[in-house]
Amino acid sequence: MRHLFVSAVAGLAALGTVALADTGPAQAQDAKQLRWATSSTGSSGHRALVALSTMLNDKFDGYDITVLPTPGAAASLRGFAAGQFDGYYGADVAFHEIEDDTGRYVGFKEQVDEPLVQSFWAYTLEVGLGVRADDAGEYKGWSDLSGKPVFTGPAPWDTRAALERAMKVAGVEHEYIELDKGLAGSALQEGTIDGFIVYTAGQRTPSPWVTEAMLATDVSVLNPNEEELKKLKDAGIAVVDVDKGAFDSDIGVDTAKLVPFFYGFHVGLNVPEDDVYRMLNTIKDNAAELAEADAAFSQIADNMVEMQVRGIEAAGTAALIHPGLARFLRENDAWNEEWNDRIAQ
Structure with missing residues (x-):
């Protein structure tokens, strides 16, 4: 190897x-x-x-x-x-x-x-989830993605590992879909996936490929609900607030609640x-x-x-x-x- x-x-x-x-x-x-x-x-x-x-x-x-x-x-x-x-x-x-x-x-x-x-x-990188903006009203929290196809990032990436850990603690049982990261936006728009990882660096700026995906299609950040936030806190997983101004497009919420790691x-x-x-x-x-x-x-x-x-x-x-x-x-x-x-x- x-x-x-x-x-x-x-x-x-x-x-x-x-x-x-x-x-x-x-x-x-x-x-x-x-x-x-x-x-x-x-x-x-x-x-x-x-x-x-x-x-x-x-x-x-x-x-x-x-x-x-x-x-x-x-x-x-x-x-x-x-x-x-x-x-x-x-x-x-x-x-x-x-x-x-x-x-x-x-x-x-x-x-x-x-x-x-x-x-x-x-x-720090701060990870969370994005869904189609047109469908955002159907979701009350991360757990609503259970059973749905989600791209949580390239399989070997730390960002995926951090997000998958948090999703497991929150009780999300999704179907992982492997994609070329450059196709995330179009895959969301076409319905191949119902959600994908969004993340920022230093609580200030999204990854370039995430920005491209969010400009290619309308994406709303899906925040964990109060019950899920409590599960994360009880497991020792921090959550930080990232202002919508960190993103180059509308994210559907004023504040994105994301999970940081170093x-x-x-x-x-x-x-x-x-x-x-x-x-x-x-x-x-x-x-x-x-x-x-x-x-x-x-x-x-x-x-x-x-x-x-x-x-x-x-x-x-x-x-x-x-x-x-x-x-x-x-x-x-x-x-x-x-x-x-x-x-x-």
């Missing part, structure tokens, strides 16, 4: 579909190459890493970062663990599945060559402590610029340090902490001494 994955990435490069971040004056001739994998083009993760790498290639000395799109964040994580990439796009939900040996990662721990550590938490662009111990520490300070110093390039980074522009703390708390014991991130938090008076035994060595 590893050989097949390498060949797929090589094929993308040969076709010119591997996006390379812009380079700047900070790129020296002796710069280290950093192959950073993320999700596919049209995703929040790809858009965000292009913005991040563009800034780092300009402001962060010593590295030449290349952005490598993969079929999804899970593919970037698996590729990193197999030594195929130098950085990856990883979520708290994936770390927990790996730790618990469940879901998409059963048996995965035995295949890891490079240890997975947390090094930079970028933003995403980061991580490197491993292949990048030394000093360099990760410098990188985090560079991101902190340029967070406002990043938020202008991609509104998903608004959370780190508001409070970069707090976002790292929240990400670590969400990951729990499921992933070790890069020593560069630990140093960054110590110097910003945000380190929790209870995390000392969780620093990667």
Whole structure:
């Protein structure tokens, strides 16, 4: 399987579909190459890493970062663990599945060559459901989608895993339909599906493909009802309010109630402590610029340090902490001494 994955990435490069971040004056001739994998083009993760790498290639000395799109964040994580990439796009939900040996990662721990550590938490993604606007009045909550065909996202994606977990807790027993994400809007309009995943990044901006789908057909966000919200709360699943203004089209409600989880662009111990520490300070110093390039980074522009703390708390014991991130938090008076035994060595 590893050989097949390498060949797929090589094929993308040969076709010119591997996006390379812009380079700047900070790129020296002796710069280290950093192959950073993320999700596919049209995703929040790809858009965000292009913005991040563009800034780092300009402001962060010593590295030449290349952005490598993969079929999804899970593919970037698996590729990193197999030594195929130098950085990856990883979520708290994936770390927990790996730790618990469940879901998409059963048996995965035995295949890891490079240890997975947390090094930079970028933003939350917030997931929910959309239905045809013409049918919105028929639904009182998520459970009304039980028995109906729903596209909750590409099968291996973390967004799907997070939404499916929340839907299960809320008591939704839907029929999962696999689609090319670019067909979600037309599939909803034609009745192939009755609902699909909608999600934002940083509570500010939808994923590009979600925006396209919602512009292609009239979509209303379907919020969980009060009973479902109580089930989610009792299960420890948070729900946040995202204003309708975050979307480029009418969503049928003033506020979308979405389930957040944490995403980061991580490197491993292949990048030394000093360099990760410098990188985090560079991101902190340029967070406002990043938020202008991609509104998903608004959370780190508001409070970069707090976002790292929240990400670590969400990951729990499921992933070790890069020593560069630990140093960054110590110097910003945000380190929790209870995390000392969780620093990667």
